Amino acid sequence: MNHWFLILLSISISISVSGILRFIVNRYFINTKPTVYKLPPSPKSIPVISNLLWLRRISPSNIHSILNSLHAKLGPIITIYLGSRPLIFIADRLLAHKALIQNGAVFANRPPASATQKLVTSNQRNNAAINFLVAEMGWDPEAWEDPLTFKPERFLDHDNGTRQEFDITGSREIKMMPFGAGRRICPGYQLGMLHLEYYVANLVCKFEWRAVDGDDVDLSERTERTMVMKNPLRVRISPR
Numbered sequence: 001m002n003h004w005f006l007i008l009l010s011i012s013i014s015i016s017v018s019g020i021l022r023f024i025v026n027r028y029f030i031n032t033k034p035t036v037y038k039l040p041p042s043p044k045s046i047p048v049i050s051n052l053l054w055l056r057r058i059s060p061s062n063i064h065s066i067l068n069s070l071h072a073k074l075g076p077i078i079t080i081y082l083g084s085r086p087l088i089f090i091a092d093r094l095l096a097h098k099a100l101i102q103n104g105a106v107f108a109n110r111p112p113a114s115a116t117q118k119l120v121t122s123n124q125r126n127n128a129a130i131n132f133l134v135a136e137m138g139w140d141p142e143a144w145e146d147p148l149t150f151k152p153e154r155f156l157d158h159d160n161g162t163r164q165e166f167d168i169t170g171s172r173e174i175k176m177m178p179f180g181a182g183r184r185i186c187p188g189y190q191l192g193m194l195h196l197e198y199y200v201a202n203l204v205c206k207f208e209w210r211a212v213d214g215d216d217v218d219l220s221e222r223t224e225r226t227m228v229m230k231n232p233l234r235v236r237i238s239p240r
């Protein structure tokens, strides 16, 4: 008989036998009854079909508007099923503070990286991935005056004159979380901030920046994989 056939036959037999043994051990010797947690509300769905429809509809450019409309209907914390896996989305910065700062130990594990988690920071609890909608937190008018207006000075005035540095770690209150928050906050956040400040300061210090004639700075946005300028800024730069 062909060698390959014998090899394949023995692999299939060993997989089947190990599957049967695992089933017997789990069923009769180990109490594997799963704990059922009540998950946050989710849109009404027909199993499998709804999942496929979701997957067809969701893309990096519309995921935020789909999630926003679901949050408006169901509240700041919702569940969406992708396959059999629940994904929990938290859009509220106070809930994020409760989860990541006040209950940091519970929310300290992480799933392996996937496409969804490139858009939002994520956190895994049992079989559910928990995603924090960081953009919504940054657009909260309770945290920021005119959140969509370009006002860099807001980072100078944030502390009611106490001259405290803006708390980017969110330990007191989460107003934005570019580096995550709590136990798994980015350990390189100070280095990251230092590099960015140094980079921008050098661009301003070393070059003169002028808008191309007739152009104005247009801060309208367009969503691609990340948020980009709808009309990219065109400038003439010259060494100072």
Ligand code: HEM
Binding pocket: 110, 121, 122, 178, 179, 180, 181, 183, 184, 185, 186, 187, 188, 189, 191, 192, 193, 196
């Ligand atoms: C502007 C620059 C940076 C940004 C915006 C950024 C942002 C982030 C974010 C959002 C996370 C995930 C936090 C979470 O899971 O909740 C993270 C994790 C991490 N970052 Fe950064 N980061 C930056 C720079 C850096 C630098 C310079 C380093 C190292 C020198 C670094 C090392 C790490 C590591 C090791 C983790 C994983 C931490 C963990 O899983 O416990 N990052 N970062």
